[in-house]
Amino acid sequence: MKADIESLTSSATDSPLAQPKEQAQSPGLSPALTLLFSVTCALAVANVYFAQPLLDSMAQSLGVAASMIGIVVTATQVGYALGLLLVVPLGDLVNRKRLIVAQVLMSAVALAAVGASQQWIVLLGAMVAVGLMAVVVQVLVAYTAALATPSQRGQAVGSVTSGIVLGILLARLTSGLIADFAGWRAVYFASSALTLIIAAVLWKLAPVTSAQRDGKSYLALIRSLFTLLGSERILRIRGLLALLIFADFSVLWTAMVLPLSAPPLSLSHTAIGLFGLAGLAGALAARRAGRWADQGLGQRVTGIALVLLTLSWLPIGFAETSLLALACGVIMLDFAVQAVHVTNQSLIFAARPDAQSRMVGAYMCFYSVGSALGAVAATQVYALWGWVAVSVLGGLISVAAVALWLLTARTSNDSQ
Template sequence: MGRSVDPPLSMSTSDASTPASADRSLRGLLFLLATIAGVSVANIYYNQPLLDNFRQSFPGSASWVGTVPAVTQLGYAAGMLLLAPLGDRFDRRRLILLQIAGMCAALVVAAAAPTLAVLIVASLAIGVLATIAQQAVPFAAELAPPSERGHAVGMVMSGLLLGILLARTASGVIAQYFGWRAVFGASVVALLALAVVIILRLPKSQPTSTLPYGKLLVSMWHLLVEHRALREASLTGAALFAAFSIFWSVLALLLAGAPFHLGPQAAGLFGIVGAAGAMAAPLAGKFADRRGPRAIITVSIALVALAFVVFGASARSIAGLVVGVIVLDIGVQAAQISNQSRIYALKPDARSRVNTVYMVAYFIGGALGSGVGAVAWPAFGWLGVSVAGLVFAGLAAWNHLRLPSRGASG
């Protein structure tokens, strides 16, 4: 009788008839959102193990193959700024499905690319559209009750992190047996299967803003000015991701030299070790719900600082590096979940825009960290890299502790 066949944003009436059934329904939706985040963000990283394959396929443009991952990351940053805020203006399920359709088209072009230039253009589009993940995370914050928001965000972020960690491994295996073009084809199949599940299971969301697109973008600046907690969380997150990026941008160089003499595959295996951080994400969310996110962020910053102390003493120790990676990933991811739990409570009708402000700052921090690592390594060696990471952890601590937050911002 005029009602939509789609379930509402929360649980349907039948699902919500008992607390247990409502809880099961919420868990199922969060698992779906975690899968959406992981499968979509993985597309940014599939091309990184394939650079030598690209060089062989396009020998006339071999010197430009490094542009492929660079433009993919650039596209992701642009997509966060230009597409992610639309989640406040339109139904997120529809946006996710539209971006999946566009992503499949871009992946088909990449798989069939006759020249490197075509592959580069397709990779830029893939990066822009991979921001599907930035619709999934605020969607989880909407679906969950306030008392469980941190856990919900943590669960979806764990899916996103696993997508990042496992993308390179999956890409390398598929390329080894079926060629690099099959990697993009396999992603199309995975996304189409996911789209079917989304149509059947994911509810619609209700837009929370009627602002025109231009004003929607401008409003992000106003949110940053209005909410000190958003500024604080953004700077803290950027500093910690800078520290994280310093380590990962230089690790392969450390492992290639004495006494290790290990290839890039070894650095990739450290990513599997980093899965501990992804597994810790839901736990961090639960603690943030119970004890408050600021307390968890304080502990997280301490863990990141400890990791770089361990790194500084582990220039010749694989075991020490493994321990440091586990501590670093747990610290960074726990802080990420807690920061996002904080900012989503600031302005519920602008969660996509708040998330965009935070994530743009976060990736700027990552780029800065990679740049500092590139300078510190040749000038000061591994000890200099470790000290630089410790300095960024100290910046995060100063920013986080200098003024106690008030009210909802904490």
């Protein structure tokens, strides 16, 4: 522990990134600092997903109809989408350390407000704020890429993304356990306290950096987000791939509960939630894919992962008759999605080191659109034609991603 703290402190005080420009040569990220960023991301993204198993308790506590309580999740996603457009680009304009610490502190306040909410409208407003501040995850990913050396960038981004994956997977389980013992409000009060601790550690140990301002105003910075979409081909290609893979991801995780909870399986919510642990393969994929991207294998990794994604829908299609087949398919899908996701980020960061926050903000907008479209399509298809049709939908989306990769691979400027 002492060695880790010394390593962190060394990174914070000796890094040339404390100089006026973030583009100065960096000694890279220490393992301890990478771990700190990963833990911060895990907690931040977990705040977005805590509510899902708590909706019924929230509805009863606030006297809200069960048909309306789902708006809580929507409010959080609205806040997250706004954060991608309005907050994440600030990482290219202001001191990233101060921006991150400020976001984490405001997140702690928002979480406490959720826990203390006694009225429906107050809860929704607090959940929007939670989503808005949760985009600190994307600022941290860009910060990680900026601090890392080129040779370790992919692995560092992969490690931080592993923290994000673990945060998503553990959020539902953790919130359920805490709520069983102390109620749903305790989940948010506990997270608020942990978030305050994380803010203090980040303030003490994260390296001080200064962004390149180049005379840009905030409005000009936001406009440049859309300019990047027009000028950076790699951002458009990798963004479209993100839209497709996360639509696929959302199709599975949105619709999967429906056949598993229905006869003849009739699994409990706890049993269904355990399938999320199969997604740990995604955390492994994130770190591995980062290493492969560092070795110049970005295009190859993308192609192999997309083929694996397509094949994963074959065992997933047997969910109603074989839980083992479903588990295998979930592992394959999560591994493939995270491998492509990390490779995408590594490549777009390398393309524009001077605009990493804006690049990741624009990229994650594709992710949000894909997730939303996948969720809507999955529920509609299941209602009309059942689980096999959902699996066909997922397979077709995967095939579309493979086709996009084939069409762009030969002419792309991505690493080969």
